[in-house]
Amino acid sequence: xxxxxxxxxxxxxxxxxxxxxxxxxxxxxxxxxxxxxxxxxxxxxxxxxxxxxxxxxxxxxxxxxxxxxxxxxxxxxxxxxxxxxxxxxxxxxxxxxxxxxxxxxxxxxxxxxxxxxxxxxxxxxxxxxxxxxxxxxxxxxxxxxxxxxxxxxxxxxxxxxxxxxxxxxxxxxxxxxxxxxxxxxxxxxxxxxxxxxxxxxxxxxxxxxxxxxxxxxxxxxxxxxxxxxxxxxxxxxxxxxxxxxxxxxxxxxxxxxxxxxxxxxxxxxxxxxxxxxxxxxxxxxxxxxxxxxxxxxxxxxxxxxxxxxxxxxxxxxxxxxxxxxxxxxxxxxxxxxxxxxxxxxxxxxxxxxxxxxxxxxxxxxxxxxxxxxxxxxxxxxxxxxxxxxxxxxxxxxxxxxxxxxxxxxxxxxxxxxxxxxxxxxxxxxxxxxxxxxxx
Amino acid sequence: xxxxxxxxxxxxxxxxxxxxxxxxxxxxxxxxxxxxxxxxxxxxxxxxxxxxxxxxxxxxxxxxxxxxxxxxxxxxxxxxxxxxxxxxxxxxxxxxxxxxxxxxxxxxxxxxxxxxxxxxxxxxxxxxxxxxxxxxxxxxxxxxxxxxxxxxxxxxxxxxxxxxxxxxxxxxxxxxxxxxxxxxxxxxxxxxxxxxxxxxxxxxxxxxxxxxxxxxxxxxxxxxxxxxxxxxxxxxxxxxxxxxxxxxxxxxxxxxxxxxxxxxxxxxxxxxxxxxxxxxxxxxxxxxxxxxxxxxxxxxxxxxxxxxxxxxxxxxxxxxxxxxxxxxxxxxxxxxxxxxxxxxxxxxxxxxxxxxxxxxxxxxxxxxxxxxxxxxxxxxxxxxxxxxxxxxxxxxxxxxxxxxxxxxxxxxxxxxxxxxxxxxxxxxxxxxxxxxxxx
Numbered sequence: 101x102x103x104x105x106x107x108x109x110x111x112x113x114x115x116x117x118x119x120x121x122x123x124x125x126x127x128x129x130x131x132x133x134x135x136x137x138x139x140x141x142x143x144x145x146x147x148x149x150x151x152x153x154x155x156x157x158x159x160x161x162x163x164x165x166x167x168x169x170x171x172x173x174x175x176x177x178x179x180x181x182x183x184x185x186x187x188x189x190x191x192x193x194x195x196x197x198x199x200x201x202x203x204x205x206x207x208x209x210x211x212x213x214x215x216x217x218x219x220x221x222x223x224x225x226x227x228x229x230x231x232x233x234x235x236x237x238x239x240x241x242x243x244x245x246x247x248x249x250x251x252x253x254x255x256x257x258x259x260x261x262x263x264x265x266x267x268x269x270x271x272x273x274x275x276x277x278x279x280x281x282x283x284x285x286x287x288x289x290x291x292x293x294x295x296x297x298x299x300x301x302x303x304x305x306x307x308x309x310x311x312x313x314x315x316x317x318x319x320x321x322x323x324x325x326x327x328x329x330x331x332x333x334x335x336x337x338x339x340x341x342x343x344x345x346x347x348x349x350x351x352x353x354x355x356x357x358x359x360x361x362x363x364x365x366x367x368x369x370x371x372x373x374x375x376x377x378x379x380x381x382x383x384x385x386x387x388x389x390x391x392x393x394x395x396x397x398x399x400x401x402x403x404x405x406x407x408x409x410x411x412x413x414x415x416x417x418x419x420x421x422x423x424x425x426x427x428x429x430x431x432x433x434x435x436x437x438x439x440x441x442x443x444x445x446x447x448x449x450x451x452x453x454x455x456x457x458x459x460x461x462x463x464x465x466x467x468x469x470x471x472x473x474x475x476x477x478x479x480x481x482x483x484x485x486x487x488x489x490x491x492x493x494x495x496x497x498x499x500x501x502x503x504x505x506x507x508x509x510x511x512x513x514x515x516x517x518x519x520x521x522x523x524x525x526x527x528x529x530x531x532x533x534x535x536x537x538x539x
Numbered sequence: 540x541x542x543x544x545x546x547x548x549x550x551x552x553x554x555x556x557x558x559x560x561x562x563x564x565x566x567x568x569x570x571x572x573x574x575x576x577x578x579x580x581x582x583x584x585x586x587x588x589x590x591x592x593x594x595x596x597x598x599x600x601x602x603x604x605x606x607x608x609x610x611x612x613x614x615x616x617x618x619x620x621x622x623x624x625x626x627x628x629x630x631x632x633x634x635x636x637x638x639x640x641x642x643x644x645x646x647x648x649x650x651x652x653x654x655x656x657x658x659x660x661x662x663x664x665x666x667x668x669x670x671x672x673x674x675x676x677x678x679x680x681x682x683x684x685x686x687x688x689x690x691x692x693x694x695x696x697x698x699x700x701x702x703x704x705x706x707x708x709x710x711x712x713x714x715x716x717x718x719x720x721x722x723x724x725x726x727x728x729x730x731x732x733x734x735x736x737x738x739x740x741x742x743x744x745x746x747x748x749x750x751x752x753x754x755x756x757x758x759x760x761x762x763x764x765x766x767x768x769x770x771x772x773x774x775x776x777x778x779x780x781x782x783x784x785x786x787x788x789x790x791x792x793x794x795x796x797x798x799x800x801x802x803x804x805x806x807x808x809x810x811x812x813x814x815x816x817x818x819x820x821x822x823x824x825x826x827x828x829x830x831x832x833x834x835x836x837x838x839x840x841x842x843x844x845x846x847x848x849x850x851x852x853x854x855x856x857x858x859x860x861x862x863x864x865x866x867x868x869x870x871x872x873x874x875x876x877x878x879x880x881x882x883x884x885x886x887x888x889x890x891x892x893x894x895x896x897x898x899x900x901x902x903x904x905x906x907x908x909x910x911x912x913x914x915x916x917x918x919x920x921x922x923x924x925x926x927x928x929x930x931x932x933x934x935x936x937x938x939x940x941x942x943x944x945x946x947x948x949x950x951x952x953x954x955x956x957x958x959x960x961x962x963x964x965x966x967x968x969x970x971x972x973x974x975x976x977x978x
Contacts, residue, residue, distance in 0.1 A: 126691065242681065248849065251849055378817050390849060411686075414686045
């Protein structure tokens with residue numbers, strides 16, 4: 101049997117403990133399947149004394165992950181520190197530079213420095229693997245890198261943030277307001293004390309940036325992502341969507357268009373009775389559209405100690421079995437420049453909610469403004485909560501909600517129509533819009 | 540750049556044409572990503588002159604696939620002939636024996652001879668790959684073999700036959716009878732002229748046998764699969780399921796139990812508003828339950844030229860990139876003996892439909908027979924089509940339908956209760972039962 105594969109684990113938080121637990125629980129299974137033993141030999145973390153529920157005493161200890169990264173006693177450096185900056189960045193760089201394979205769960209690091217690190221890994225002929233960085237336990241990196249390698253991908257999209265999906269799901273099931281559900285999610289540990297990163301879409305965007313590069317063979321371009329969080333989703337939108345046959349999900353979408361690649365993270369309406377619409381709670385889901393394979397959807401836990409450990413261990417077993425290849429499939433030097441499609445050129449259907457003064461001519465003026473931009477309407481519902489009639493007396497002048505679903509149009513047309521409608525002063529607050537993904 | 544990988548394709552039907560088309564359309568893409576050219580050099584099929592829409596003249600022609608398998612001018616033998624017997628079997632055997640890698644889409648061959656062929660591949664140190672044999676374009680073989688390799692799997696189940704799912708979906712959406720929908724599906728080309736293999740569950744069972752081995756590290760045991768097709772599903776069952784909150788799907792299920800491994804293919808009720816319940820039409824879906832990863836579901840096209848070609852090409856690219864390993868993860872000699880769980884030991888919920896003579900005491904007698912077997916009922920609905928009251932006059936003596944959903948019980952208890960109920964002669968035909976998968 102070949103020599104054991106020796107692992108150094110940097111970062112022993114929830115995920116690190118998960119990885120140590122899984123490697124220990126399934127040591128024999130892994131040896132049989134990899135043809136060699138897989139052993140943790142050294143660890144590094146901020147606090148050696150912290151109670152973690154795992155015994156770290158069998159492992160060599162390093163205070164500084166960079167020293168662990170350079171240790172002669174490891175073959176693979178497992179980076180579970182997190183964050184795009186140091187010490188994670190310099191530790192990964194040190195490990196690659198020292199000729200160690202690297203496995204990381206760090207999406208921020210890859211979204212910001214993925215290509216540079218891939219170049220270094222390729223120059224040193226070592227692996228840089230990151231299955232756990234995107235969608236936790238869902239094996240989407242391997243599926244894109246290997247299973248769908250022969251396909252030209254047209255679009256990849258999905259539910260990439262469990263916290264946001266949990267909040268939207270509870271709003272939908274319980275008919276409750278965003279703030280209320282968020283507070284409870286925080287109390288229950290499903291959302292961070294500072295939830296900005298999740299509900300603002302940045303976490304999903306980090307994952308999307310990596311998926312885009314894998315799907316399209318382009319350089320990673322996190323800063324090009326159009327970003328809109330779920331903070332502005334009202335319960336009335338969720339109920340209106342439901343009546344119109346949709347669910348609202350925070351989606352990350354990357355797709356090829358004539359003007360370049362669109363990368364966007366925003367609340368999206370998807371038709372009810374599709375599998376993705378039924379992906380509830382903290383579960384993630386990703387769909388890949390390939391030219392030969394068609395649509396492949398992967399669904400599973402996007403976070404948590406066990407699922408993330410499973411992904412980290414799959415990278416380790418690939419290394420143990422001698423599986424290698426460029427981190428982003430195409431050698432880093434051959435990744436295409438990322439050409440950004442302008443968001444104004446985005447095409448799709450739109451859900452629009454206006455608060456319109458109920459007076460003669462208001463409605464006609466709005467319809468005219470839409471028509472001027474050649475936006476055609478699929479449905480239009482006044483006072484969606486109460487049926488198709490206004491709540492007050494006819495022409496009372498009080499603002500009433502009007503909800504519209506458009507046929508396919510462009511973001512630019514929608515923006516111009518909104519400007520014109522706002523100028524007409526028939527509405528008492530800015531229009532609200534949610535993009536529809538036509539699935 | 541290393542030498543090109545030379546492929547010999549045996550069988551140029553729909554899938555073979557798809558593979559040739561994909562390899563040609565994406566030759567450059569594959570070369571960049573594999574680090575070498577991938578070229579078809581030879582083909583074999585029954586009829587050289589058949590019009591296929593692809594030009595076979597650039598390739599060396601073999602009348603007999605076994606001669607192609609032994610050709611010195613190929614590195615990989617692509618078996619797209621089909622069928623568990625010859626010539627597919629002897630051709631694959633010849634290729635492996637001659638030291639060629641083999642890629643096959645042939646589920647029947649693997650379900651019957653997979654382990655023997657794996658032994659031969661391992662002895663010759665070549666790859667035997669079969670992503671396309673299970674669920675078409677869905678990369679479930681790779682996910683089980685590689686992504687979830689570190690997990691102990693408790694259960695794998697899914698919608699493995701597109702034709703059956705298409706028929707059940709149309710019955711559900713249109714409220715129509717099985718025979719009617721089947722005839723239309725045949726006319727439209729969604730079902731074969733002889734549909735037995737699909738609707739009887741054998742096709743799903745072939746795939747399940749392979750999944751079971753990958754998931755549990757056991758020898759393939761096709762003959763141990765409990766098999767029940769969808770021929771007996773009435774539209775009344777579909778409507779009753781709907782009212783009770785379920786959909787009916789033909790599932791293949793393999794799971795560990797205390798008495799061994801259960802392998803079964805049968806119509807199954809799954810709760811509405813789960814992602815698998817929304818998998819409609821010819822789409823396939825597979826869920827894998829791992830001890831660390833939790834539940835991973837993969838959804839996609841289970842058949843067709845493009846999806847199947849995508850899977851075949853992914854196997855080819857693995858070989859081109861030098862990825863190898865035992866066909867069933869664990870070396871064939873170390874695959875555990877398959878221990879079959881008895882179907883009577885199966886535990887789960889049951890949907891039961893009885894046609895009960897509407898007379899005093901009938902209902903009480905049935906309830907008593909269930910209670911004797913310690914089967915507790917979750918819900919019971921008389922005349923499910925008409926609400927909770929009998930259609931005729933009370934006690935008219937005419938048979939009325941009664942539908943029950945049980946809590947968790949055993950198959951043995953259900954069978955004993957049925958025997959007792961039939962003996963009591965309060966029903967006018969044998970009881971009908973559909974198992975519920977508790978998801």
